[in-house]
Amino acid sequence: MKTALITGITGQDGSILAELLLKKGYRVIGLMRRISTEPPYRLRHLGLEDSLHSGSLILAGGDITDINSIINLLKKYQPDEIYNLAAQSDVAIAFEQPHLTASINYIGVLNILTAIRALNMEDAVRLYQASTSEMFGGTARELKLQTQDEKTPFWPLSPYGNAKLAAHFEVVRARHVEHGKQIRTACGILFNHESELRGENFVTRKITKALARIKAGKQDILYLGNLEAKRDWGYARDYVEAMWQMLQQEGPADQWQDFVIATGETRTVRQFVEAACKCLGWSIRWEGAGNNEKGYVDDKLVVAVNPKFFRPNDVYLLCGNPAKAKKILGWRPKTSFDELVAKMMAHDLKQEGIAVPAA
Numbered sequence: 001m002k003t004a005l006i007t008g009i010t011g012q013d014g015s016i017l018a019e020l021l022l023k024k025g026y027r028v029i030g031l032m033r034r035i036s037t038e039p040p041y042r043l044r045h046l047g048l049e050d051s052l053h054s055g056s057l058i059l060a061g062g063d064i065t066d067i068n069s070i071i072n073l074l075k076k077y078q079p080d081e082i083y084n085l086a087a088q089s090d091v092a093i094a095f096e097q098p099h100l101t102a103s104i105n106y107i108g109v110l111n112i113l114t115a116i117r118a119l120n121m122e123d124a125v126r127l128y129q130a131s132t133s134e135m136f137g138g139t140a141r142e143l144k145l146q147t148q149d150e151k152t153p154f155w156p157l158s159p160y161g162n163a164k165l166a167a168h169f170e171v172v173r174a175r176h177v178e179h180g181k182q183i184r185t186a187c188g189i190l191f192n193h194e195s196e197l198r199g200e201n202f203v204t205r206k207i208t209k210a211l212a213r214i215k216a217g218k219q220d221i222l223y224l225g226n227l228e229a230k231r232d233w234g235y236a237r238d239y240v241e242a243m244w245q246m247l248q249q250e251g252p253a254d255q256w257q258d259f260v261i262a263t264g265e266t267r268t269v270r271q272f273v274e275a276a277c278k279c280l281g282w283s284i285r286w287e288g289a290g291n292n293e294k295g296y297v298d299d300k301l302v303v304a305v306n307p308k309f310f311r312p313n314d315v316y317l318l319c320g321n322p323a324k325a326k327k328i329l330g331w332r333p334k335t336s337f338d339e340l341v342a343k344m345m346a347h348d349l350k351q352e353g354i355a356v357p358a359a
């Protein structure tokens with residue numbers, strides 16, 4: 001039985017990846033902060049409590065910024081694979097808390113690499129790093145690139161992107177060490193991926209949750225920031241498959257590769273709102289522009305812009321080209337944009353007690 005360590009197991013990706021690895025027969029160890037709710041609600045939602053009782057899923061207390069936590073975990077559980085998903089993953093918060101973001105998103109990775117080396121585990125372990133399309137940041141605007149792939153230059157625009165880029169290069173460097181032991185590492189440069197378990201602070205879930213509440217009569221208006229931003233939105237369940245596939249690469253460490261994981265399609269935040277409204281049988285009519293733009297359903301105001309949700313710098317266009325992942329890993333997204341929105345909308349309607357018509 002293989003053992004996998006997942007940092008960030010209480011998050012969207014960590015919980016869905018845990019479910020996948022348990023199905024594959026792994027013993028899964030999850031690093032969990034003491035401040036997380038217990039038992040973590042996403043793991044409960046996925047019905048993983050039995051795995052906790054049987055011991056195939058173990059939650060171990062610790063913090064990625066504390067190197068002792070990592071050393072103790074590696075020593076105790078000797079994982080074959082490490083998936084480093086722990087992060088301060090909210091880009092807007094990173095502008096307000098850049099030091100905390102750097103500490104979790106960059107120093108956390110250094111801690112993992114340092115622990116592997118201190119315990120002489122370089123040959124024993126494989127490391128997946130959650131890199132991000134935010135590292136491409138301004139490439140669309142500055143370099144006029146309409147899609148991004150593994151060869152696209154990085155141009156981060158946020159403290160989040162900066163910290164993730166530093167971590168990315170640290171993890172890439174670990175497999176190209178010239179004098180010393182190399183570590184088998186892979187970075188997944190994942191574009192936005194969402195699900196029913198997406199944090200409510202991210203725009204897609206904020207939209208589906210708010211529209212369900214508006215439908216239930218519990219909320220009046222959904223306030224958003226930049227409606228023009230374009231993202232390449234995929235389904236998280238498809239994306240965790242790619243994480244696992246990346247760690248099944250063969251050959252010596254310096255031949256391991258990083259992959260862009262994306263759908264190849266991009267849409268504005270406004271289009272996401274329209275698609276979510278469509279699931280409710282609503283047709284939204286936009287009036288005004290910029291800070292005064294408003295969305296109406298019939299004559300009811302449903303969406304308005306609040307400048308407090310604008311960021312000091314925003315990434316205007318992300319659209320990934322997953323051709324390399326298709327060719328080498330055989331990975332492709334299975335869930336369409338419309339299916340993704342429908343799944344999220346149905347989940348949030350159900351949470352509001354609203355019956356969803358069968359598809």
Ligand code: NAP
Nearest residue numbers: 008010011012013036063064085086087089130132192193
């Ligand atoms: P998420 O839902 O925000 O989960 C983040 C996880 O990190 C949570 O389990 C959180 O624990 C944990 N964490 C935060 N600080 C920690 C610390 N100091 N020590 C230990 N654990 C800590 O994020 P996600 O959407 O699943 O994303 C997973 C990873 O992929 C992140 O690294 C993110 O940056 C990256 N990524 C995500 C996307 C995307 O679109 N989802 C795209 C590209 C890359 P608590 O429950 O205690 O807060």
Ligand code: GDD
Nearest residue numbers: 089091132133134191192201202203204224225226229309
């Ligand atoms: N969160 C949020 N809230 N975003 C809004 C809002 C709002 O009210 N209104 C407009 N937006 C815009 C943001 O300005 C951004 O351009 C876009 O919606 C997407 O924002 P988020 O859903 O917060 O995601 P993100 O793209 O900033 O970051 C996510 O994807 C990255 C990969 O590209 C996170 O999951 C990151 O951790 C991940 O690395």
